[in-house]
Each structure stands twice: as structure tokens, then as C-alpha cells.
Amino acid sequence: MTRASGQPGQRAYFVTDVAAYSFDKLVIFGVGLIGGSLARALRERGEADGARTVIGVGRTSASSERALALGVIDGAAALDDDAALRDALAGADFVLLAAPVAQTQPLLERIAPYLEAGTIVTDAGSTKSDVVAAARAALGARIGQFVPGHPIAGRESSGVDAALPDLYVNRNVVLCPLPENAPAAVERVAAMWRATGALVRNMTPEQHDRVFASVSHLPHVLSFALVEQILNSPDAALKFSFAAGGFRDFTRIAASSPEMWRDVCVANRVALLDELDAYTEVLARLRSAIEAGDGAALEAVFARSRVARSQWQEQRASGVAGSDASK
Amino acid sequence: MTRASGQPGQRAYFVTDVAAYSFDKLVIFGVGLIGGSLARALRERGEADGARTVIGVGRTSASSERALALGVIDGAAALDDDAALRDALAGADFVLLAAPVAQTQPLLERIAPYLEAGTIVTDAGSTKSDVVAAARAALGARIGQFVPGHPIAGRESSGVDAALPDLYVNRNVVLCPLPENAPAAVERVAAMWRATGALVRNMTPEQHDRVFASVSHLPHVLSFALVEQILNSPDAALKFSFAAGGFRDFTRIAASSPEMWRDVCVANRVALLDELDAYTEVLARLRSAIEAGDGAALEAVFARSRVARSQWQEQRASGVAGSDASK
Structure with missing residues (x-):
């Protein structure tokens, strides 16, 4: 010692x-x-x-x-x-x-x-x-x-x-x-x-794991997945060269520790798979709307999301949690 | 006038x-x-x-x-x-x-x-x-x-x-x-x-649409989708109350204009669907690895993504594009 x-x-x-x-x-x-x-x-x-x-x-x-x-x-x-x-x-x-x-x-x-x-x-x-x-x-x-x-x-x-x-x-x-x-x-x-x-x-541990599978673990997986998908595409270099602020924010967490997130994904796999499956369903619904050119359906989802995201930001700014946690 | x-x-x-x-x-x-x-x-x-x-x-x-x-x-x-x-x-x-x-x-x-x-x-x-x-x-x-x-x-x-x-x-x-x-x-x-x-x-217009479907339009859809999925879950309020920095960055673009992104999704739907489908395949692969508890497969993807994201950030910091475009 x-x-x-x-x-x-x-x-x-x-x-x-x-x-x-x-x-x-x-x-x-x-x-x-x-x-x-x-x-x-x-x-x-x-x-x-x-x-x-x-x-x-x-x-x-x-x-x-x-x-x-x-x-x-x-x-x-x-x-x-x-x-x-x-x-x-x-x-x-x-x-x-x-x-x-x-x-x-x-x-x-x-x-x-x-x-x-x-x-x-x-x-x-x-x-x-x-x-x-x-x-x-x-x-x-x-x-x-x-x-x-x-x-x-x-x-x-x-x-x-x-x-x-x-x-x-x-x-x-x-x-x-x-x-x-x-x-x-x-x-x-x-x-x-x-x-x-x-x-x-x-x-409870179960509540904890469900909540963080949703608001932390899933976004990390989705962010890593986007970078992986671009890397796998034939025009990866061209794509990266035009990536701007939206990509930057979305993939900031894809620079996180691979070892830590590997462990988290394996440790919390039951809750994470539930959230991932629910997310995949939402994505399939949006896919159908895009394919059908159903602008009204897309706008309804986007508008609802924007309101919720903006409210979250306002509550956060005025209250409890601070603004620079990266976890 | x-x-x-x-x-x-x-x-x-x-x-x-x-x-x-x-x-x-x-x-x-x-x-x-x-x-x-x-x-x-x-x-x-x-x-x-x-x-x-x-x-x-x-x-x-x-x-x-x-x-x-x-x-x-x-x-x-x-x-x-x-x-x-x-x-x-x-x-x-x-x-x-x-x-x-x-x-x-x-x-x-x-x-x-x-x-x-x-x-x-x-x-x-x-x-x-x-x-x-x-x-x-x-x-x-x-x-x-x-x-x-x-x-x-x-x-x-x-x-x-x-x-x-x-x-x-x-x-x-x-x-x-x-x-x-x-x-x-x-x-x-x-x-x-x-x-x-x-x-x-x-x-070319086709190159443009493919590149931006990948690095801009798809991340917007994925970000809107996460907020929508949380909203649809029974414990949405609890989840939002524990969302922190990872969620904040990932969903910043979900506060974007619903009208604009509705139009973009419809206008660029061919290229966007290609990227969305390729992304869904990557996600399915990650899902299998999570379900199997295959930490090595997850870590390989996460590590590759982190390297690529970090390189992108470095090139961006040193060169061409600035750091605060939100598009």
C-alpha cells in the first residue's frame, strides 16, 4: 500500500x-x-x-x-x-x-x-x-x-x-x-x-434497468449502429466528408468506451432487447409512412417528438438535472 | 413591393x-x-x-x-x-x-x-x-x-x-x-x-441524395423515432425524468422542424429507404449479438464505430467543416 x-x-x-x-x-x-x-x-x-x-x-x-x-x-x-x-x-x-x-x-x-x-x-x-x-x-x-x-x-x-x-x-x-x-x-x-x-x-433494480435501457443504453446502440452502417457502405468516405451537425450530435455517444458498452449491453440484455424491439416497431411504422409518401403521418410523429423533446429540455434547464452529463 | x-x-x-x-x-x-x-x-x-x-x-x-x-x-x-x-x-x-x-x-x-x-x-x-x-x-x-x-x-x-x-x-x-x-x-x-x-x-443529384439520406435524413428519422418510442411506453414520464446527456445529444435533432423533415422524407424517400433498410440490418445483427450475449461481436462493432467517429471528429476539427452546423 x-x-x-x-x-x-x-x-x-x-x-x-x-x-x-x-x-x-x-x-x-x-x-x-x-x-x-x-x-x-x-x-x-x-x-x-x-x-x-x-x-x-x-x-x-x-x-x-x-x-x-x-x-x-x-x-x-x-x-x-x-x-x-x-x-x-x-x-x-x-x-x-x-x-x-x-x-x-x-x-x-x-x-x-x-x-x-x-x-x-x-x-x-x-x-x-x-x-x-x-x-x-x-x-x-x-x-x-x-x-x-x-x-x-x-x-x-x-x-x-x-x-x-x-x-x-x-x-x-x-x-x-x-x-x-x-x-x-x-x-x-x-x-x-x-x-x-x-x-x-x-x-427497484428492474425499474432502473428498464429506464436506462430506454434513455441511455438503446441510444448508444443506435448511435454505434449508424456509424457501423456508414462504414459498411461503398461510399463511406464520401458520406463522412459531408456529415455535419446532425450527424455530430447523433453520434457523439458512438465515441464511448466499447468495453463499457459491451458489458452494459450484455448485462442488461433482457431490458435492452425489449426497448430495441419496441423501437424497431416504431421504425417499421415510419418506414411504411415514408414508402407511402404519407407526409401527414410522418409530420404527426415528428411534431409529437419535437414537443416532447422541447418540454424535456425546458424542464431540464429549469430544474433537476444539469446540462452537461454525457452518460 | x-x-x-x-x-x-x-x-x-x-x-x-x-x-x-x-x-x-x-x-x-x-x-x-x-x-x-x-x-x-x-x-x-x-x-x-x-x-x-x-x-x-x-x-x-x-x-x-x-x-x-x-x-x-x-x-x-x-x-x-x-x-x-x-x-x-x-x-x-x-x-x-x-x-x-x-x-x-x-x-x-x-x-x-x-x-x-x-x-x-x-x-x-x-x-x-x-x-x-x-x-x-x-x-x-x-x-x-x-x-x-x-x-x-x-x-x-x-x-x-x-x-x-x-x-x-x-x-x-x-x-x-x-x-x-x-x-x-x-x-x-x-x-x-x-x-x-x-x-x-x-x-450528381443522385450522389447528393444518397449521401444526405445517410448522414442527415436517416439520423433525423432515428432521433424522432426514439422520442416517439419513449412517448408510447407506459413509463414515459419516469424515463424522461432520468434521461441525461446521451439522450440529450442523440435527440437534439428531434427538436427540428416537423414540416421540413416531413418534406425531406417524402422527397428523398427512395434513397432514405435504402439507408433505413441497411441500418435495420445492422440493428438486427446487433440484436442477435445482444441476445446471444456475444460481447466480442458487440465490442468489435463498437470499437470500429468509435475509431471512425473519432477520426471524423479530428478531421473536422482540423479542416474543412466547422463545428456548429446543426443541419
């Missing part, structure tokens, strides 16, 4: 005013944009809300060195180092998993031997039903310690260098409490996210 | 330095964002490149009053006023049609009786095969006077108030010269667009 300060083997942090804090130690598995922004938010949004100590755990200790150098975390541990991992998890109030969802089960299996009874584990995964299943498999009877979560925030850039202390301000964070969770544990996770400026909302 | 200055029945403009100008009189049918930006560009990008006089023609004289008040045009005429229309077209070097493509034939039929042999007509329509057919039907043997064009530029806002003198700087303008066009006529239209800062590129 690498420390920002202090002697090897000693706790590198010190506790001064316990009563003012909801916790003293947060361990983040995967200190990238999401985990790094949580750490920065808790540390920089006033000491009263701040985490005393944040430890980052990565696949190698090197992967957390950058976060350490940036001052985002106080200490870094490598996942494959038993002693460092035990040390990192000792006395932890919170563990946040901020790694691709497919890693949930192996990560929790790795954590389990060192997980103390007083530690609450939460996550930041984009899908929830599969994460809950993975957590049940890994934690067994201790599943009550795991409170599933999903902060709805992101940026086009990723990695700890892109982490921002205000990434979560006015963003939604979804929690999907399990029947086994103590209400106090759920409330502590909610309080942690609220301290970052986020708005916490509860859903 | 309303004039900015001068006596009724007299030409309200005066000619001072003919040699420096490629033309003296431009008549724009539909002075909105596209037509208004051309007028402003020609007038404001240095007098040497500027149009001497710009006359706007609208469905009513009221529709051009705003353009007149803004100083975008020198005179305004109502389309249904025979005398004003004759006056507007007398001695015109150029006519630009900047109205929805479905109006091309009726507009040209209305113009034809007053169209002088020395006037070149061009347009700004988003589709070209249908526009050429409409022009042939309306102009008959005088089709050589019509040089089809399409400036690839736009903004989210429309109307003459949104018109900008630099809208076309570094934008592509496609010309689709006809066999009947004199090369000098094509060159004069090209020179007019180059004077706005645009880059002029030639294509």
Missing part, C-alpha cells in the same frame, strides 16, 4: 472531529472519472462533509499513482496485494465499486475475506439487476451490506484526470435498496451522495 | 462600381436562416464581394418585413403580388429559392413568367433529385437557367433573426450541375457561395 504520508504499516491519516463527519474512511475500487469525482467532491465541498481518508484500489498500484499524485486519494493499494487490500479495508466505513459492471462479482469475491461487518459497500454500475445477482453470489449472507447505486453523471473524457468536485451537483443518483439492507445503511449511502450535491432517488 | 428607400416603381438601389461585383441584384424567395445568412454574408463580408441589392420575397409582404427591418434585405415583395414580383425579378442576376423543397415547383411556376434570360436560379434545398424534377417541370426548355445547390449549414434556431453573416464560412455547399447548365452559370453560382466563405463541391 502506497501512502501519501505516514509510515508504512501505519494509518496515514488522523481523526480530529469525528462528530462532524458521517464517515472517516472511504475505499474506492477504480479511481477514474466516477470514483475520483466522488473523492474530490467529498474532500473539497467543505471539510464538514468531507471524507477523512480516501484509499484507491486499482488492478495494479501504478493505476492509482496518478490519483495519488493529483491529491484525489490519500493512499493507493493494488488489488492483487493481500496485505495492502486488508490494510485498505480495515476500518472502512464505505467501499465504492467504480469498475465496469462485469467486474462486480470478482471484485466482491476479492473483497469479501477482508470486509468488516460495519463496512457498507455500494457501487456506481450502469446496470443493476446483474450487479445485485453478482453481489448475492459473492457476498451470500452478507448481502445486506451491499447497497446498489448508480450516479447518473459523466463526461466525454474519462479517467481520474477528468474527475471534478462538482460532477454530481444537481445530478440524479439512483439507489436500488435491497430487502436485506438496513434502512440506516441505505440512508448513510444516500447522505454520502447528497454531500456531493446529488439528488438521490430510489428505484 | 416595399422598399427600404426610393420611390414606388423605381429601383431602390444604385450601382456604383460594377466591375468589382459579380452581380448587382439577388432575389431570395424565403428570407429565413438560410436565405438571410446568404444576404448578410454577401453584404457584410466586404463591399467588394457584396450584392448590390437583395430583394426578399415571401408568401406575404409581412413575412419579409422583419428581414427589411433588420437590414438584411433592401426590398420586400409578396409572392401573390404580380406587379411586385415582376419588379423584384426585373434585372435580377440571381434568384435563390430558400423555401421547403416541396414548394420548388409552385415557386418556379410562379417565377417563370417574369424570369429574364440572364437570370440564374439556384436553390438551397436539402434534397436534389426531386428538386431537379420539379425545376424541369416548371421551367421546361429554360432548365439550363437552374443550377441546383445545397448549402450544408444550419443552426438550431431558424428564421431571419438567426441569420449570421458567417454561417457559411468553411461550410460545404454542394452544387449539382445539370447537363443543360452553361459552365459559366455554374461558376457564377459557385463564386457567389465562395464569397460567403463556403467551400463549393460538385456532385
Whole structure:
């Protein structure tokens, strides 16, 4: 375990005013944009809300060195180092998993031997039903310690260098409490996210997965598919050379991480296929109208969509969610 | 005909330095964002490149009053006023049609009786095969006077108030010269667009329609379709309330004009259906991979798309097209 300060083997942090804090130690598995922004938010949004100590755990200790150098975390541990991992998890109030969802089960299996009874584990995964299943498999009877979560925030850039202390301000964070969770544990996770400026909302894992299959996962698939279709066409270069603003906006999310979206599509495939099939039906209806030259039918759909999209934009501008989340 | 200055029945403009100008009189049918930006560009990008006089023609004289008040045009005429229309077209070097493509034939039929042999007509329509057919039907043997064009530029806002003198700087303008066009006529239209800062590129109408069906018309249909699909679902309100940045970018173009996109879809339906069918095939392939949990197949497509999208963005940033066209 690498420390920002202090002697090897000693706790590198010190506790001064316990009563003012909801916790003293947060361990983040995967200190990238999401985990790094949580750490920065808790540390920089006033000491009263701040985490005393944040430890980052990565696949190698090197992967957390950058976060350490940036001052985002106080200490870094490598996942494959038993002693460092035990040390990192000792006395932890919170563990946040901020790694691709497919890693949930192996990560929790790795954590389990060192997980103390007083530690609450939460996550930041984009899908929830599969994460809950993975957590049940890994934690067994201790599943009550795991409170599933999903902060709805992101940026086009990723990695700890892109982490921002205000990434979560006015963003939604979804929690999907399990029947086994103590209400106090759920409330502590909610309080942690609220301290970052986020708005916490509860859903079931199934609701979560259906909603995000629709408004996030499906658009990503559709956007990747458009670029793929153009690439497959004989005049791809000519087409790209004339692509302008409409194409730019529509395909911005096609520059997203292939690994992340592969995992999301596989993890949430049941809900995603439902949405994709419903979408394909709408598309078939529009196809018929185009083929028939039925301008009135097309205009009715387009006008309805425009009104709904404009209302969404207005509500967003005036309220809850901010304007630059890219997730 | 309303004039900015001068006596009724007299030409309200005066000619001072003919040699420096490629033309003296431009008549724009539909002075909105596209037509208004051309007028402003020609007038404001240095007098040497500027149009001497710009006359706007609208469905009513009221529709051009705003353009007149803004100083975008020198005179305004109502389309249904025979005398004003004759006056507007007398001695015109150029006519630009900047109205929805479905109006091309009726507009040209209305113009034809007053169209002088020395006037070149061009347009700004988003589709070209249908526009050429409409022009042939309306102009008959005088089709050589019509040089089809399409400036690839736009903004989210429309109307003459949104018109900008630099809208076309570094934008592509496609010309689709006809066999009947004199090369000098094509060159004069090209020179007019180059004077706005645009880059002029030639294509056949068929090439044009295929390219824009792919990179513009199809994404609009797909974006409208997503909003429609969510609206049709039982939990639409919940879904919209969690939609974030990915949804925002993907559906920005679903706030576009329903009338314009209805016309485009109908006018370009042959090419659009080809692209839509090819897209539906890609989607079916992705569906199979999702259903099979075939992460490798998904990742391969997503990775290919990301590389292509990123390369497109880099080339765009470094070169030809600017970054804020919304068309």
C-alpha cells in the first residue's frame, strides 16, 4: 500500500472531529472519472462533509499513482496485494465499486475475506439487476451490506484526470435498496451522495434497468449502429466528408468506451432487447409512412417528438438535472 | 413591393462600381436562416464581394418585413403580388429559392413568367433529385437557367433573426450541375457561395441524395423515432425524468422542424429507404449479438464505430467543416 504520508504499516491519516463527519474512511475500487469525482467532491465541498481518508484500489498500484499524485486519494493499494487490500479495508466505513459492471462479482469475491461487518459497500454500475445477482453470489449472507447505486453523471473524457468536485451537483443518483439492507445503511449511502450535491432517488433494480435501457443504453446502440452502417457502405468516405451537425450530435455517444458498452449491453440484455424491439416497431411504422409518401403521418410523429423533446429540455434547464452529463 | 428607400416603381438601389461585383441584384424567395445568412454574408463580408441589392420575397409582404427591418434585405415583395414580383425579378442576376423543397415547383411556376434570360436560379434545398424534377417541370426548355445547390449549414434556431453573416464560412455547399447548365452559370453560382466563405463541391443529384439520406435524413428519422418510442411506453414520464446527456445529444435533432423533415422524407424517400433498410440490418445483427450475449461481436462493432467517429471528429476539427452546423 502506497501512502501519501505516514509510515508504512501505519494509518496515514488522523481523526480530529469525528462528530462532524458521517464517515472517516472511504475505499474506492477504480479511481477514474466516477470514483475520483466522488473523492474530490467529498474532500473539497467543505471539510464538514468531507471524507477523512480516501484509499484507491486499482488492478495494479501504478493505476492509482496518478490519483495519488493529483491529491484525489490519500493512499493507493493494488488489488492483487493481500496485505495492502486488508490494510485498505480495515476500518472502512464505505467501499465504492467504480469498475465496469462485469467486474462486480470478482471484485466482491476479492473483497469479501477482508470486509468488516460495519463496512457498507455500494457501487456506481450502469446496470443493476446483474450487479445485485453478482453481489448475492459473492457476498451470500452478507448481502445486506451491499447497497446498489448508480450516479447518473459523466463526461466525454474519462479517467481520474477528468474527475471534478462538482460532477454530481444537481445530478440524479439512483439507489436500488435491497430487502436485506438496513434502512440506516441505505440512508448513510444516500447522505454520502447528497454531500456531493446529488439528488438521490430510489428505484427497484428492474425499474432502473428498464429506464436506462430506454434513455441511455438503446441510444448508444443506435448511435454505434449508424456509424457501423456508414462504414459498411461503398461510399463511406464520401458520406463522412459531408456529415455535419446532425450527424455530430447523433453520434457523439458512438465515441464511448466499447468495453463499457459491451458489458452494459450484455448485462442488461433482457431490458435492452425489449426497448430495441419496441423501437424497431416504431421504425417499421415510419418506414411504411415514408414508402407511402404519407407526409401527414410522418409530420404527426415528428411534431409529437419535437414537443416532447422541447418540454424535456425546458424542464431540464429549469430544474433537476444539469446540462452537461454525457452518460 | 416595399422598399427600404426610393420611390414606388423605381429601383431602390444604385450601382456604383460594377466591375468589382459579380452581380448587382439577388432575389431570395424565403428570407429565413438560410436565405438571410446568404444576404448578410454577401453584404457584410466586404463591399467588394457584396450584392448590390437583395430583394426578399415571401408568401406575404409581412413575412419579409422583419428581414427589411433588420437590414438584411433592401426590398420586400409578396409572392401573390404580380406587379411586385415582376419588379423584384426585373434585372435580377440571381434568384435563390430558400423555401421547403416541396414548394420548388409552385415557386418556379410562379417565377417563370417574369424570369429574364440572364437570370440564374439556384436553390438551397436539402434534397436534389426531386428538386431537379420539379425545376424541369416548371421551367421546361429554360432548365439550363437552374443550377441546383445545397448549402450544408444550419443552426438550431431558424428564421431571419438567426441569420449570421458567417454561417457559411468553411461550410460545404454542394452544387449539382445539370447537363443543360452553361459552365459559366455554374461558376457564377459557385463564386457567389465562395464569397460567403463556403467551400463549393460538385456532385450528381443522385450522389447528393444518397449521401444526405445517410448522414442527415436517416439520423433525423432515428432521433424522432426514439422520442416517439419513449412517448408510447407506459413509463414515459419516469424515463424522461432520468434521461441525461446521451439522450440529450442523440435527440437534439428531434427538436427540428416537423414540416421540413416531413418534406425531406417524402422527397428523398427512395434513397432514405435504402439507408433505413441497411441500418435495420445492422440493428438486427446487433440484436442477435445482444441476445446471444456475444460481447466480442458487440465490442468489435463498437470499437470500429468509435475509431471512425473519432477520426471524423479530428478531421473536422482540423479542416474543412466547422463545428456548429446543426443541419
